[in-house]
Amino acid sequence: MSYQIYSHVLPSASPGTQRVLKAHHFGEAGARPKVYLQAGLHADEWPGFLVLNKLIARLKKAEQAGLIKGEVIIVPVANPIGLAQNFHGYIPGRFAFSDGGGNFNRNWPRLGEKVEKRIKGDVAAETEANVSIVRQAIREELALLPEMTELQGMKKTLLALSMDADEVIDLHCSGEACMHAYVPQEFEDYFKPLLGLLNSTVGLSELETGAASFDETNVSVWRSLKAHYAHLIPWGCRSLTLELRGENDISHEFADQDAQALYDYLIYRDIVQGVVAEPDVSAVNYYPLDAMDLVKAPCAGIVCYHKAIGESVEAGEVIGEVVNLLDDDVEASHYPLVSRANGVFFARVQRRLVMCGESIAKIAGKEHLAHREIGHLFED
Structure with a gap:
């Protein structure tokens, strides 16, 4: 499959309105490894928009050259609902105005218990077969999620695009900050090369935050199952939240630098064909989130x-x-x-x-x- 853009229409919130999520697909559908990236789930955090714009440009060239070995899905604008919350020129895109309000990156569906019930009795000694079984159960549970409201439709769509990925990278930023990341404790070593490529020296190591954020939801099913099945079910998804410095750290220079780092990471993970030097991780430090x-x-x-x-x-x-x-x-x-x-x-x-x-x-x-x-x- 060549490069494709798919438009996902969200339920209409009010007469005459309609919002769309656009997903850019690279590589063959179903190819592995699969990586999913998105930006702007907090709709007032904008550096990721430009970074993914530039990453898409790089991947289009790679696709044309036949260099995509895995599958990459990019949603460069993940929250059109929040972006529309323009209040006298200010976009308060962290919290929803409707659908009960709340932080857009909190209280995402947790599917661990439901998936476990579905796969009970099907878990075998073959670990890769178990990964496929779990992913199918996830798809079946996702299909049952409600999508009556615009926000429900957005959440369901983003999870359907991401939850069968090997890696999920969610791009955010802080008010004013250095480059940092929130990384599940189990993946500290795994994601060190990515932080090294991004010149990030700060990683916040998390186990159970209680937030049910987007990146936690993508990994929570596997964390829940591993607590019961241990090595029989390997990690089918690894996720993290990248904080791209501060809200105003937006420039072509920063975006080119970060997009190239993400592209190099895709090469490092053998998703894109190419050569990249071993990332220098000597400056990467992890700090427990409870500290x-x-x-x-x-x-x-x-x-x-x-x-x-x-x-x-x-x-x-x-x-x-x-x-x-x-x-x-x-x-x-x-x-x-x-x-x-x-x-x-x-x-x-x-x-x-x-x-x-x-x-x-x-x-x-x-x-x-x-x-x-x-x-x-x-x-x-």
Whole structure:
């Protein structure tokens, strides 16, 4: 099969409206390995749009040259619903305005128990046969998911495109940040080459966040089954969330650099024919997600940072301050932001006007923090 673009029409949310997901397909359908990439699930996070635009251009040339060995599916704009939420020129694309609201990257369907019931009695000694059995069960369960609303249709479509992939790469970004990734604990070594190619030095290692995010949903079926069947069912999908720096880190230079890194990774995984040097992973460090400090604003006001993104910090160190604009004593109106972790200051909100109690900065540490609760590691 040559390069194809498929348009997936979502259920109409209101009379006269219709949104579409476009999926770019490269290679033969069903070829392995299969990789799925998407951008903009949080519709206010835009660097991935340009990166995938440039990756598609590279893959089109590779397809024409007959270099695609596996299958690649790219959805460059994963959330047209969120992109349409234009409020006086501002696109608040992290949370849905309709369908009950909520974070677009939370509470995705978890199919592990249902798939396990379907395959019970069919698991054999042949591991690759078991992978096929599980993938068929996943397809059958996906077909039963509701699609009455626009959001349900979007989720069902994205999962149908991704859940039988060997790898799922979900592109996001932070407010202001260095390149980093959220990586399931089981895949730390596996994804090190990708982080190395992207010059990312920070990986957040996660096991069970409680968020039921898109990338977790794609891997959760296999994690659930392996807990019962161990080696009989190998990993049929590996996934991660890539955070492409900050919201405003968008340029042809960054996008070309990141698209080339992703293309080189596809060569490394033998999905695209070519030669690439062994990635340098010496600078890649993983930090447990439960050791990540979310620094909260002690009051409402203007935040000023003393430390730069990417700098090392120590527990007890002041990384900035919030100025309370309504304090009567202006000389005593500066409230410190104190790190509770030894690690790297890797992300912060872009706004400088912050609300009391809001999480405004992230520090990746190595040691578990008592206030970080396993299973509830994301607050938004």
